[in-house]
Amino acid sequence: MNLKSVALFGLFCIAGFLSACGGQNSTTDVATAIPTQLSISQALFEEKALSATGQLACASCHTDDRAHADAFGTTLPLGGLSMKAQGFRSSPTLLYLETNRSFRFEGGQAFGGFTWDGRASSRAEQAAGPLLDPSEMANADAAAVAGKVRQLIYFKDFVSVFGLPTSPTDNQIFEKLKEALQTYQQLDPDYLLFNSKFDRYLDGNATLASDELRGLNLFNDENKGNCASCHTSRTGALGERPLFTNFSYAALGLPRNDQIQANLDPSFFDMGLCGPKRTDLMSRTDLCGQFKVPTLRNIELTAPYFHNASVATLEQAVSFYATRDLRPELWYSTLNGQVQKFNDLPVALHSNVNMTRPFGQRPGDVPILSAQDVADLVAFLRTLTDDRTAPSGTPLVKR
Ligand code: HEC
Numbered sequence: 001m002n003l004k005s006v007a008l009f010g011l012f013c014i015a016g017f018l019s020a021c022g023g024q025n026s027t028t029d030v031a032t033a034i035p036t037q038l039s040i041s042q043a044l045f046e047e048k049a050l051s052a053t054g055q056l057a058c059a060s061c062h063t064d065d066r067a068h069a070d071a072f073g074t075t076l077p078l079g080g081l082s083m084k085a086q087g088f089r090s091s092p093t094l095l096y097l098e099t100n101r102s103f104r105f106e107g108g109q110a111f112g113g114f115t116w117d118g119r120a121s122s123r124a125e126q127a128a129g130p131l132l133d134p135s136e137m138a139n140a141d142a143a144a145v146a147g148k149v150r151q152l153i154y155f156k157d158f159v160s161v162f163g164l165p166t167s168p169t170d171n172q173i174f175e176k177l178k179e180a181l182q183t184y185q186q187l188d189p190d191y192l193l194f195n196s197k198f199d200r201y202l203d204g205n206a207t208l209a210s211d212e213l214r215g216l217n218l219f220n221d222e223n224k225g226n227c228a229s230c231h232t233s234r235t236g237a238l239g240e241r242p243l244f245t246n247f248s249y250a251a252l253g254l255p256r257n258d259q260i261q262a263n264l265d266p267s268f269f270d271m272g273l274c275g276p277k278r279t280d281l282m283s284r285t286d287l288c289g290q291f292k293v294p295t296l297r298n299i300e301l302t303a304p305y306f307h308n309a310s311v312a313t314l315e316q317a318v319s320f321y322a323t324r325d326l327r328p329e330l331w332y333s334t335l336n337g338q339v340q341k342f343n344d345l346p347v348a349l350h351s352n353v354n355m356t357r358p359f360g361q362r363p364g365d366v367p368i369l370s371a372q373d374v375a376d377l378v379a380f381l382r383t384l385t386d387d388r389t390a391p392s393g394t395p396l397v398k399r
């Protein structure tokens with residue numbers, strides 16, 4: 001929600017900087033001056049003072065107008081004490097995670113959890129990651145974070161609206177901060193808007209153009225895009241709107257992103273479920289290369305694409321599915337005349353890569369997805385963008 005200025009305005013008024021309240025007070029200004037869980041938690045999400053350098057907020061990588069993904073081409077954002085350290089994963093959108101649950105196996109298939117490898121069991125637990133990660137907000141420990149929270153001009157409001165004791169310990173502050181950052185993602189209506197053109201189409205209030213409709217059919221067709229087998233597009237049994245993910249995992253064999261600092265070391269591989277960020281499944285080499293299926297809602301806004309930000313545009317992301325196996329030379333570098341297919345995974349693990357539709361073709365085959373099909377799929381995916389200026393839809397499809 002574009003509350004930023006409103007929330008901060010309110011906070012300044014509360015903190016006694018009455019001059020900051022200005023002369024243009026209207027009744028809405030007065031109303032927003034009352035701190036709420038939403039206004040405080042949003043301020044925390046946007047608070048650069050929570051990082052060791054004072055330069056990085058959660059919102060720096062999860063940008064408001066980018067569906068809370070990052071806005072940084074195929075080069076990943078910098079952070080850490082030097083503001084030169086770089087992680088090796090792209091910031092995913094934070095929208096539509098409300099019904100995601102903690103990590104588990106169902107019939108041998110991995111599901112759920114937060115981050116690209118599911119290692120955090122909730123968004124509150126996840127928040128500790130960036131706050132303490134040396135390449136992100138780089139705080140030394142929970143006490144260092146709590147010290148920063150105590151300095152905020154709205155610390156007292158944080159204590160009261162989130163029900164902390166009047167003299168909270170460092171640990172109580174840190175735990176409550178994590179909870180508040182999750183609360184923000186639950187209370188800001190932008191996180192579950194359900195008002196895209198596709199939602200209006202499901203409600204019978206909008207018509208898809210012919211290319212969008214062709215794209216939807218290709219998306220659902222098991223013999224064509226087969227996209228819906230992972231990016232669920234069906235309405236649920238109770239009328240729940242599709243989230244365009246089933247929160248499962250797959251290895252897509254993406255091209256290595258040479259712009260990631262960690263990749264300068266040829267022996268370094270980010271293998272998702274089997275590590276190195278996640279450590280409990282390291283012996284499960286069959287899971288190496290698998291990353292969580294992300295939602296495709298608002299996908300138009302969240303470039304770069306895939307966990308390693310290896311693909312810059314939505315057209316290219318969809319083309320990757322169409323041509324990875326037909327024309328691998330488009331995606332992977334060539335060494336001594338050999339195309340280095342799946343070069344972001346050690347050779348011994350290449351057999352983990354998904355080969356089901358739309359993958360699994362051979363060079364020279366008649367393409368399953370033509371260039372026109374790719375364009376139609378992209379046209380369809382653009383109908384999944386929410387309208388942040390319009391009211392939310394309901395989480396259930398109207399009947
Ligand atoms: C330096 C950039 C950066 C900053 C700052 C940052 N994040 Fe992230 N965020 C990421 C990246 C990268 C990932 C994926 C991490 C992974 O897969 O290991 C991520 C993942 C997440 C996820 C999991 C999403 C999912 O699909 O499971 C949540 C929730 C999240 N961040 C919230 C936050 C919060 C809250 C803060 C502030 C405390 C924050 N982030 C600060 C980059 C950042």
Ligand code: HEC
Pocket residue numbers: 092093219225226227228229230231248249250251252254290291292293294295296299302304305306307308314317318321354357358377
């Ligand atoms: C086997 C399951 C599966 C199928 C089938 C599938 N996807 Fe995906 N998709 C994934 C996974 C897993 C990721 C994340 C992979 C990664 O980053 O390592 C992903 C990521 C994406 C992304 C990038 C999302 C982001 O936030 O970066 C797009 C776009 C996408 N898929 C579109 C499609 C389209 C279009 C189709 C059909 C042509 C399709 N997918 C078919 C599993 C699948």
